[in-house]
Amino acid sequence: MNTDQILKDLQNIVGKEFATNSPEDLYIYSQDPGASLPRPVDFVVMPKTTEEVQKIVKLANEEKIPLVPMGGGLTLSGLIIPVRGGIVLDMKRMDQIIEINELSRYALIEPGVSTGQLLAYLNEHHPDLQPAIPDAPPSATIAGNVLIHGSGYLSQKYGDHGAIVNGLEVVLASGEVVKLGSCAVSDYWFARGPIPDLVGLFLSSFGTMGIVTKLSVQIFPKPKFREIVFGLMKDEENIPNLLLEITTKEFIEDVILGKQDKPEWMKGYIFFMVYITGDSQEDIDAKLKILKKTYRKNGARYMKAPQKMIGFLLIHVYLRFRIPLEFYMIASEF
Ligand SMILES: Cc1cc2nc3c(=O)[nH]c(=O)nc-3n(C[C@H](O)[C@H](O)[C@H](O)COP(=O)(O)OP(=O)(O)OC[C@H]3O[C@@H](n4cnc5c(N)ncnc54)[C@H](O)[C@@H]3O)c2cc1C
Incomplete structure (x- = not known):
């Protein structure tokens, strides 16, 4: 060479x-x-x-x-x-947000657009929409994440991030450019069809099949109200049933489970945080009731968290930066 x-x-x-x-x-x-x-x-x-x-x-x-x-x-x-x-x-350097299509709910972006960049852009210009992004540092790119079938806070609702890709522009090893999805036959990047879906060839191929130079990812409606519902249980055997029942409810956005021996009062318990969403406070209250019932039915207890702590957590939801569960628990001691 x-x-x-x-x-x-x-x-x-x-x-x-x-x-x-x-x-x-x-x-x-x-x-x-x-x-x-x-x-x-x-x-x-x-x-x-x-x-x-x-x-x-x-x-x-x-x-x-x-x-x-x-x-x-x-x-x-x-x-x-x-x-x-x-x-x-x-x-x-390929960091342009080319289009946010509110009607068809997608973002057409270049591969250098970071998760933090898209989130900040939507928060500022399209506050009713949210991206599906991982809990990785905000400098992680959307492309790098969807191309490895990443996952994040909306995955339990909408699927892994490979599933949110509507279309790709890819430079192949020959130097040719291909377009995959509706963008191949129209100006719109709203779906993988109507042509045969070849997007999957480029997911989890780690750059070996080509270099992605544009991508369209779905973006989602941002619920107006959110609440975090804490719970705890002793018996690990109840976890699968509890999770199954929780995640079949449409209004559940995210679930986080944790278990640890420190601080002392956490020993022997499994803690969980369930994010619920709704259109109004009444809606949230009604859903909270349903969730409490589900906890009881599965041997878990609802745990009332201090409002200050919930407020703190919800700011982090807005910033979409998820702090580990143990941090909340330790913070709640003070
Ligand atoms: C603290 C922390 C928390 C994390 N939490 C999560 C999480 O919750 N969920 C999750 O899914 N991941 C998580 N991760 C892992 C990872 O950071 C993310 O998946 C991240 O989004 C990957 O994006 P990236 O830009 O860093 O990708 P990179 O590491 O740069 O690339 C990923 C892969 O895609 C390929 N690639 C990148 N760009 C292109 C392109 N334009 N064309 C073709 N191939 C390309 C690369 O070659 C590589 O194989 C976490 C990481 C850390 C450090």
Whole structure:
């Protein structure tokens, strides 16, 4: 491999400042925050457009250099560290929110759009809509998450995040661009049909099938009212039945379970938090009653949490940053 020439070619494609092979730049790309050991990287390139991605892919193909796309690089399992060296394609500069279609409820975005970015954008411009995002740090990308079939606070209601993809634009290894879903036959990105659904080929393929340069993901109505209903139980055998009954109710948004020995008063109990949603306070109150009954029926107890704590939790729901259950429990001690 003629390293100098390849670097020059890459810089010609994306601009001098967006392609590098200097060791201090490569260092951070040779690892992720998980337990994988570092592995060497030869180049890092940050494209801005689909055309640039096409040129990089063609070059990598001609030179037989491995190419690994990266979003936020936060999957914790070494997915974005090349196995046999090569180019890391850092997608962060492709960060445009192209369209929010309120009517068909989808967001058409570039692959560098982060979960925090889409959430903030919807909160500001479309406050009645919410994205399905993971509990990962907000710099994680929507693309990186849906492409690994990620999951998050809306998954129990709407399915894993692979299921929310309406369509993709992908650069194949040949450099050709394909469009998958309704966008292939119209200007709209509202569904995977009506053509044969090939989106699945690109999910959980970890960049090996192509580089995603645009994607459409479903977005969802944001309920006006939310409440968090705490509960606790002793008998672990009751958990499956309780969960089954809870999750068959339409108004349940999210369920979190936890068990720990510290602080002392938590010892021996399983704690859970159930997020319920509704259109009015009366609606929430009625649902709360139903939920309490379900708890009782399954050997669990409703636990009244201090209002201050619920308020704190709901702010975090708005920010969509979920703090571990034990933190709430410890915080509630004070
Ligand atoms: C504290 C913490 C909490 C987390 N909680 C959750 C959680 O609740 N749910 C969850 O699902 N995950 C969770 N994760 C894991 C992970 O952070 C998320 O799944 C995250 O959304 C992955 O996105 P990313 O941008 O970091 O993806 P990356 O790691 O950058 O990429 C993921 C995969 O997609 C490929 N890829 C990226 N971009 C493209 C592209 N444009 N074209 C083709 N392939 C591409 C990459 O090569 C890689 O194989 C958590 C991680 C942390 C650190």
